[in-house]
Amino acid sequence: MINIGIIGCGRITQYRHAPEYLANPSAKLLGFVDTKMSQADLMVEKFGGKNYENIDSMLDDSAIDAVSICVANPSHAEVSLAALKAGKHVLLEKPMATTLEDCLAIVQMAKSTGKTVMLGHNQRFAPAHIKAREMIARGVLGKPLGFRVTFGHEGPEVWTLNLDSWFIHRNRAGFGVLGDLGIHKIDLIHFLLDEPIVEVSAKLATLDKRYEDGRLIDLEDNAACLLTTKSGVMGTMHVSWTFNAGEDNSSRIYGTKGVLRLYDDPIYSLILETKDGKVEKLKLEGLSSNEDQKAGRQSNSGVINAFVSSILKGTKPDIDAQEALKAMRVVFAAIESDESGRRMNIYQD
Ligand SMILES: NC(=O)c1ccc[n+]([C@@H]2O[C@H](COP(=O)([O-])OP(=O)(O)OC[C@H]3O[C@@H](n4cnc5c(N)ncnc54)[C@H](O)[C@@H]3O)[C@@H](O)[C@H]2O)c1
Missing domain, CATH: 3.30.360.10 (Dihydrodipicolinate Reductase; domain 2)
Structure with a gap:
């Protein structure tokens, strides 16, 4: 079982990440965090788990194995580097980061920590x-x-x-x-x-x-x-x-x-x-x-299942x-x- 935290609780979390983790029998959603507490509350109400006070408290939780990062683009690098440093596997939404230097830093951090990093290129x-x-x-x-x-x-x-x-x-x-x-x-x-x-x-x-x-x-x-x-x-x-x-x-x-x-x-x-x-x-x-x-039609993107499967099998995701x-x-x-x-x-x- 892979224990998951979701960082950023807007549309893509509500529409894709949270429901697809919930539907995956090998994943357990432990909680959510968002700079707007009310957004995380909404997700907890709908999908379960707990509302973390801030990103650090989620990353400090040793029960969490992996995080989905679904925040606005300029925070992608900072949040994913912090998550990798804390020993979490990372599913990062696109675009990877807003500068080439930040993209290279994520590649480097993925290599040095050996953690799974996958991008949401559905x-x-x-x-x-x-x-x-x-x-x-x-x-x-x-x-x-x-x-x-x-x-x-x-x-x-x-x-x-x-x-x-x-x-x-x-x-x-x-x-x-x-x-x-x-x-x-x-x-x-x-x-x-x-x-x-x-x-x-x-x-x-x-x-x-x-x-x-x-x-x-x-x-x-x-x-x-x-x-x-x-x-x-x-x-x-x-x-x-x-x-x-x-x-x-x-x-x-x-x-x-x-x-x-x-x-x-x-x-x-x-x-x-x-x-x-x-x-x-x-x-x-x-x-x-x-x-x-x-129209509220739910579809399975395949992204979340591939991420969970990569972690469980220890294989490199195609879109690393x-x-x-x-x-x-x-x-x-x-x-x-x-x-x-x-x-x-x-x-x-
Ligand atoms: N793969 C896809 O097809 C796809 C589709 C839509 C969005 N996305 C990506 O997903 C990401 C989120 O997009 P969205 O549509 O859900 O946006 P959104 O505005 O609906 O949600 C973003 C949420 O993140 C929160 N947030 C922003 N910065 C934060 C931070 N530093 N810490 C904690 N919370 C923070 C905001 O309060 C908001 O609730 C974007 O990078 C976007 O490009 C990918």
Whole structure:
């Protein structure tokens, strides 16, 4: 049995972490902590366990084996470094941290403590993505040549049910849509093609998302990137907080023999079209969306089960700190590309 504490008691805790630990027979939720006590109270009421007074008191509790870190982005590094130092395994929400130095510090601390560190990159657990990775590795597309990935919705203030959410303030979020949604698709490309992105050109813009007083937000609400992987597969990524008519979370991978369309059709989550005219359509489980969350539909992301299983078996999670660093390097390089107007090469070790 793995004893769990959750740090940060907002939407992702309520919607994913707490219910998925509760449903896992090998995990026991010991308690919650949040800078807003009332938020932790709400979680205790709904999911059980106790309300810790502060993060230190949770980390000092020797009964706790592992923590989920679900706080706002700028606190990710400080809280995860403290948790690792206290000897806890860590499931950290994305994006890993807001500076490259902090990401490197987490990688280093994971190595020196030997504790499990996993990132909440849930796109890796979507059934159509798992199937697609296996099909690509089997050669159904021939040689992969290109991709087109998209992730957009109405914006994070709709997700957090708070029109003045921290997500849309630079000093409280660190990143705009690129770090919020782009990180998911960058990691997905790494997962599907099994190789890192090594080059990026990017344009970031604030097109239409506004504060309640009508001013444009001080972060990008749209980002478009041209990306190239180590073996030369090239493609585009568009991420947006202004897809106001609904969510688009689709991906296409093109190869010498055909194309794979993932979550790109309302009925079939995976469609393979080959140049000989054959079409294979699969109905696999959907990706969890903001619409699901609004409608109170619960889904199992697979993230929590994978984390618990890694700890129990002592195996390295697929999306550990080192793997997450690869995706974060692309985010930082994309920001630099936008600022400098240059195409950036990305160091990937
Ligand atoms: N994997 C995903 O698909 C996904 C989806 C949504 C959010 N997230 C990530 O999860 C994290 C939390 O997002 P959310 O949507 O739940 O936000 P939220 O605003 O709903 O909740 C954040 C909570 O953390 C608390 N908090 C902030 N700083 C804290 C600190 N230093 N110590 C203790 N508590 C603190 C806040 O009071 C709040 O209750 C973010 O990093 C976000 O990027 C991931």
